[in-house]
Amino acid sequence: MTEPQPQPGPKPLIETVGLCRHFKVGAGFSRRNLHAVDDVDLVINPREIVALVGESGSGKSTIARLLARVYRPTSGEIRYQGKSLATARGRKAQLAYRSDAPMVFQDPFSSLNPAYRVSHGILRGLKLHRPELNHAQRIEEAQRVVEAVGLVPAAEILNRYPYELSGGQRQRIGFAQALAYKPKLILADEPVSMLDISIRIGLLNVMAKLRETEGVSFLYITHDIASARYVSDRLLVMYGGHVVESGPTEAVLADPKHPYTSLLLSAVPDPRAPLGVDAEAAKSEPPAVIDPKPGCRFRARCPLAIDECASVTPRLRELGPAHQAACHVATADAPTIKPPAAVG
Template sequence: MADVTAPLIETRALARHFRIGGIFGRARLHAVDDLDLIIRPREILAVVGESGSGKSTIARLLAKVYEPTSGDILFRGRSLRDVRSRADLLDYRGQVPMVFQDPFSSLNPVHTIGYALDRGLALHRPKLSPSHREAAACQALDAVGLSPARQVLAKYPHEMSGGQRQRVGFAQALSYNPKLVLADEPVSMLDVSIRIGVLNLMARLCEEEGISFLYITHDIASARYVSHRVMVMYAGRVAESGPAEEVLHHPVHPYTRLLLSAVPDPRAPITITAADTGEPPRVVDPGAGCRFRWRCPLAIARCAEVTPPLAETARGHAAACHVTAPARHMAS
């Protein structure tokens, strides 16, 4: 019997840098630095942060679209550095597929939904016969609430709503029998009224099908709704991570508090709050120090000199802050 507590996928000191200024450029954009991430079976990990925080880069590293600058990724205990052949890569991407942000651009408008699902199954489950591929596609469509499935297979992308197209993306991933789905901002382009249905779908697939999710979002409210654990990213580094309820009800890092303060509360009285001030994150050759210090109201001299490590402040809850993390740790 499989150990459900063992990591399904994990990263060790993972980093990805991009060269700036052409092949002779010396500047480096630090998209992700020193990332230690763990996702276990039947778990939804939400990665939260503003644009440019490194969220999508993490997904592309896990999908082997990007190769790490340093560090390693292990899937079920095996390093992805050992995944080299085309067959191994297709097998891995079938177990760890992506669902993209734009449900329309991820589907070819000149082909039917059936063609899209059949093509993916032919690549990632090549041993299936055409009839079995059609059965697997219908089963996946039924699982995401698109019925009758055979009628959906005959449709073109433009004949479906945004929410339906996004469900097709989940069905395509689900048809591969995945272990982990990388969902990169899957609800950001949908109407608010449709988002809850897609989030409920993720939660149901996790609970009933045992599929884990890396849910990438800038919306911390939706992370609170659907995830088991939350990881807050800022400028390529983890600012805070831990159980969703703990992080979102007892935030430690000033950046997490800033994100939560921006979530509207219909029950709160109307007040005028101070706007976020300071410089945008510096990710090109950032050097040592906390990358949030230019915007942080609690910054001290040490913040400019030493990069704060992730320090545990409660069981499973860690934050990278010289000021608040030690204070919380001493208080507990």
């Protein structure tokens, strides 16, 4: 009897292979380079919310801009629906991709033109990215996407100026503008960080709702690990331009394998979170990302560092079901990395 063949998983919507982005530092003939993103492999599947978390300067926003084609990779490849974006040339191909993968920015006010009514940006985007729609259809679609992000009555909202809206309403308009293009992926770069805590949950619920009703995937970039836990399916933790841990969100946060993930968790007032690394680690120096030498970039802050950490760059390796970590001391059978308690 023939054994049943395993069913293939979903084809990635977008993936990166060995993605790197380096920026020149200094003027003239300087050869120094800042390694903002180094050797990142990332996968986002259809109808999936992937959170990218880490401190400021870890490379999160650089990845978003690489995926949005604002930056070109120094090396590596970005594949969208199985095809390399390097082959997507010409204005038509670029417009088509940017319709499929728009960005929602951190500052909701700066992404809206204060001289025009809210309807201006949405209708202009529809005219550019969906030219098949006539004027009446564009107005109808503008009202639909505004209602989809929870703003009613839509006609009244569209007739307002940005200054007449609250911060939360303006950010919802940012999501509506992206949704108007009929995207497959929305790149959300710190979309709730400038909002009051009391209204952040509403925006996270909008993301979850759009994933269900519109079939949109999200790359959710944040430094707030609690909000990532609330809304994401999978979690990628970045430090110094590297992905240091990845896996299903609950699995990573319930059983972190990398000391940096434990450090992030130690800052979250969550009684379910496991014990993290010594708080003294947070006071150490930032990672060296200008012409970095081989080795773990977290070693200067890590209380568990060993000699190998100073000379060998750790690679992501499987430590559990779909759970990976780039750490020399992490082991699959260790339930949680728990360094020695602080003295004094």
